[in-house]
Amino acid sequence: MSRLFNFCAGPAALPESVLKQAQDELLDWNCKGLSVMEMSHRSKEFVSIAEKAEEDFRELMKIPTDYSVLFLQGGATQQFSAVPLNLLNGKKKANYANTGQWSKKAIKEASRYCEVNVVTSSEDQNFSFIPSFESWEIDSKAAYLHYTPNETIGGVEFFWVPKVDMPVVADMSSTILSRPVEVNDFGLIYAGAQKNIGPSGLTIVIIKKDLLGASLGFTPLMLDYKVHSDAGSMSNTPPAYSWYIAGLVFQWLKDLGGLSSMEVINRRKAQKLYNFIDENDFYANPVALSDRSLMNIPFILSDNSLDSKFLKQSEEAGLLNLKGHRSVGGMRASIYNAVPEEAVDALINFMKDFSLTNG
Numbered sequence: 001m002s003r004l005f006n007f008c009a010g011p012a013a014l015p016e017s018v019l020k021q022a023q024d025e026l027l028d029w030n031c032k033g034l035s036v037m038e039m040s041h042r043s044k045e046f047v048s049i050a051e052k053a054e055e056d057f058r059e060l061m062k063i064p065t066d067y068s069v070l071f072l073q074g075g076a077t078q079q080f081s082a083v084p085l086n087l088l089n090g091k092k093k094a095n096y097a098n099t100g101q102w103s104k105k106a107i108k109e110a111s112r113y114c115e116v117n118v119v120t121s122s123e124d125q126n127f128s129f130i131p132s133f134e135s136w137e138i139d140s141k142a143a144y145l146h147y148t149p150n151e152t153i154g155g156v157e158f159f160w161v162p163k164v165d166m167p168v169v170a171d172m173s174s175t176i177l178s179r180p181v182e183v184n185d186f187g188l189i190y191a192g193a194q195k196n197i198g199p200s201g202l203t204i205v206i207i208k209k210d211l212l213g214a215s216l217g218f219t220p221l222m223l224d225y226k227v228h229s230d231a232g233s234m235s236n237t238p239p240a241y242s243w244y245i246a247g248l249v250f251q252w253l254k255d256l257g258g259l260s261s262m263e264v265i266n267r268r269k270a271q272k273l274y275n276f277i278d279e280n281d282f283y284a285n286p287v288a289l290s291d292r293s294l295m296n297i298p299f300i301l302s303d304n305s306l307d308s309k310f311l312k313q314s315e316e317a318g319l320l321n322l323k324g325h326r327s328v329g330g331m332r333a334s335i336y337n338a339v340p341e342e343a344v345d346a347l348i349n350f351m352k353d354f355s356l357t358n359g
């Protein structure tokens with residue numbers, strides 16, 4: 001049995017060494033005679049796993065001490081509700097940038113709790129670029145500004161952070177840990193784990209402590225950030241096994257040299273694939289050059305009647321999950337941290353051969 005190259009947008013590839021370590025420790029963690037899956041989350045063994053993971057995550061992201069890190073369930077989608085419920089703080093409006101399908105979903109959910117001021121939208125141009133910050137119409141009376149630094153479906157990414165006089169909230173589900181960010185620029189960062197952190201079932205929230213404690217009166221207990229922060233994410237049973245695997249991924253990233261080293265590799269991987277697509281008339285990527293994602297690379301074939309043949313043959317060649325999102329069609333290669341450079345090389349070789357045979 002051999003492992004193939006997995007370009008899935010999520011749940012996504014994990015580092016092979018992490019999976020091997022999890023396998024080694026599956027039945028008996030650290031000679032304790034039981035699996036991490038079977039441990040009480042309040043045992044000193046699990047608490048040590050949890051604390052080490054948080055410590056390493058803080059070190060990787062250089063998270064200042066006036067921020068809480070929460071290990072939650074519910075996915076990034078649950079944060080679409082939790083953000084307004086916790087951050088409106090007596091205000092009736094929130095600013096949202098609409099740069100893709102995930103922004104849209106966040107806006108739709110926030111609209112149930114407040115008036116959403118859409119500061120900018122690229123929807124009429126198929127979400128193919130990020131509108132420049134000068135054109136954004138920020139409402140200064142709104143409680144916060146929400147945006148999506150990497151749109152997983154459209155493959156557009158911000159390489160800058162909006163600077164405003166209110167908390168900035170970022171859905172970093174598909175870009176977190178791919179390169180360094182300045183946490184101080186944000187009031188709140190959230191990310192579902194299944195793209196660049198670990199297995200699904202875990203959602204990480206980084207929140208500035210002075211934003212805690214302002215939830216609306218009817219906010220469900222499990223959506224209140226202060227409840228989780230006060231309890232060290234153990235107010236109820238946390239997603240313990242996913243938390244443990246995330247810890248192994250953090251260790252893997254540290255061994256690799258941290259996020260600056262990861263960024264060098266990620267830029268190299270993405271650049272290779274974009275260069276190939278741009279130089280070959282058979283393929284095209286629709287995203288503006290300056291806003292192209294390092295993590296999710298959508299591309300179309302010049303003749304879309306060949307799509308199903310491309311997908312069938314790529315799978316036979318050991319390249320999995322290249323089908324584009326149902327809302328955009330075409331192909332998408334998600335090349336998160338754990339997708340090795342050889343996978344990108346193999347994809348390019350396959351694409352080259354396919355274009356020569358079918359072009």
Ligand SMILES: *Cc1c(COP(=O)(O)O)cnc(C)c1O
Nearest residue numbers: 075076077102152171173174192
């Ligand atoms: C995948 C994704 C989501 C949804 O995540 P769930 O954990 O499935 O709720 C939200 N936002 C972005 C940017 C994503 O990539």
